[in-house]
Amino acid sequence: xxxxxxxxxxxxxxxxxxxxxxxxxxxxxxxxxxxxxxxxxxxxxxxxxxxxxxxxxxxxxxxxxxxxxxxxxxxxxxxxxxxxxxxxxxxxxxxxxxxxxxxxxxxxxxxxxxxxxxxxxxxxxxxxxxxxxxxxxxxxxxxxxxxxxxxxxxxxxxxxxxxxxxxxxxxxxxxxxxxxxxxxxxxxxxxxxxxxxxxxxxxxxxxxxxxxxxxxxxxxxxxxxxxxxxxxxxxxxxxxxxxxxxxxxxxxxxxxxxxxxxxxxxxxxxxxxxxxxxxxxxxxxxxxxxxxxxxxxxxxxxxxxxxxxxxxxxxxxxxxxxxxxxxxxxxxxxxxxxxxxxxxxxxxxxxxxxxxxxxxxxxxxxxxxxxxxxxxxxxxxxxx
Numbered sequence: 001x002x003x004x005x006x007x008x009x010x011x012x013x014x015x016x017x018x019x020x021x022x023x024x025x026x027x028x029x030x031x032x033x034x035x036x037x038x039x040x041x042x043x044x045x046x047x048x049x050x051x052x053x054x055x056x057x058x059x060x061x062x063x064x065x066x067x068x069x070x071x072x073x074x075x076x077x078x079x080x081x082x083x084x085x086x087x088x089x090x091x092x093x094x095x096x097x098x099x100x101x102x103x104x105x106x107x108x109x110x111x112x113x114x115x116x117x118x119x120x121x122x123x124x125x126x127x128x129x130x131x132x133x134x135x136x137x138x139x140x141x142x143x144x145x146x147x148x149x150x151x152x153x154x155x156x157x158x159x160x161x162x163x164x165x166x167x168x169x170x171x172x173x174x175x176x177x178x179x180x181x182x183x184x185x186x187x188x189x190x191x192x193x194x195x196x197x198x199x200x201x202x203x204x205x206x207x208x209x210x211x212x213x214x215x216x217x218x219x220x221x222x223x224x225x226x227x228x229x230x231x232x233x234x235x236x237x238x239x240x241x242x243x244x245x246x247x248x249x250x251x252x253x254x255x256x257x258x259x260x261x262x263x264x265x266x267x268x269x270x271x272x273x274x275x276x277x278x279x280x281x282x283x284x285x286x287x288x289x290x291x292x293x294x295x296x297x298x299x300x301x302x303x304x305x306x307x308x309x310x311x312x313x314x315x316x317x318x319x320x321x322x323x324x325x326x327x328x329x330x331x332x333x334x335x336x337x338x339x340x341x342x343x344x345x346x347x348x349x350x351x352x353x354x355x356x357x358x359x360x361x362x363x364x365x366x367x368x369x370x371x372x373x374x375x376x377x378x379x380x381x382x383x384x
Contacts, residue, residue: 020370034349067360074364244277251281
């Protein structure tokens with residue numbers, strides 16, 4: 001008879017707690033840098049338009065306060081409450097997506113923002129969190145059922161996620177739908193789902209979605225053509241590369257960048273990394289990249305330490321870390337012409353409320369797992 005597998009050793013208390021502290025301090029550092037860069041960019045826009053340049057900074061400060069509040073709540077709420085909120089979160093996100101398609105005005109051929117009481121809500125950002133809460137709970141339930149010798153079906157678990165993906169794709173927002181699909185695949189992989197169970201579905205769905213988007217949505221077709229043709233002069237990506245290249249090693253100095261003066265739009269949002277490169281140089285860009293790498297590394301350590309709380313905590317922390325760091329990777333890849341143009345914010349640094357709330361909530365979830373895992377390992381006498 002084969003010997004039973006040994007349970008994985010408990011992580012050191014100090015390791016999990018330290019990882020949580022690094023995640024928090026790194027996120028706060030990126031938020032602070034974001035406020036500085038928003039001020040630098042908004043001052044240039046104010047000079048061009050002849051208006052006060054503090055309005056954008058004040059709005060961003062308000063969102064930062066709300067984001068910190070969201071992070072605090074996400075870090076304090078019991079995990080059992082989060083699990084009970086999984087299905088309602090998916091329902092709310094799906095309803096908001098449907099209302100966005102029905103009620104929001106079309107902007108550049110797409111309907112992505114729902115306007116409520118003077119606030120704009122990007123429901124696809126809420127869906128990222130809803131999918132995380134839902135799949136973390138359902139996959140943890142699947143683990144428990146398998147431990148009892150059962151073999152629950154996977155398709156009913158993925159059906160609500162598929163509905164949300166379709167709603168996002170209809171907006172249309174191909175990038176967000178692929179992002180959420182990648183999030184689901186990562187969580188399924190963590191849950192030990194065999195690639196042979198997912199690969200046929202991906203091979204059937206992804207090419208069909210890409211073909212549909214390419215043939216039906218002109219903006220997708222144009223972006224792919226621009227990407228394959230290279231960064232032509234006058235395009236946003238070309239101007240972003242000029243900004244990064246002109247910054248050199250140390251940059252031109254805070255507030256001294258020229259490319260943000262109307263050479264590319266969304267300098268305060270999607271292309272703010274180019275402003276960092278021009279004004280703070282290679283050193284500034286490297287600091288930002290290292291910040292996200294630290295979030296990925298220490299978020300992974302928190303997720304691994306969260307095993308002492310069960311598989312749900314592992315999925316929750318790992319998925320939250322993935323959402324923030326993968327979005328940062330996409331944004332930086334777009335700005336540096338490594339990926340086709342896609343309107344995606346740089347977490348914690350770009351302006352905007354929905355994305356900042358989402359990123360801060362993800363950090364709060366990681367801190368929640370870190371704090372509770374450290375308590376459990378300390379109570380069980382783990383060294384640290």
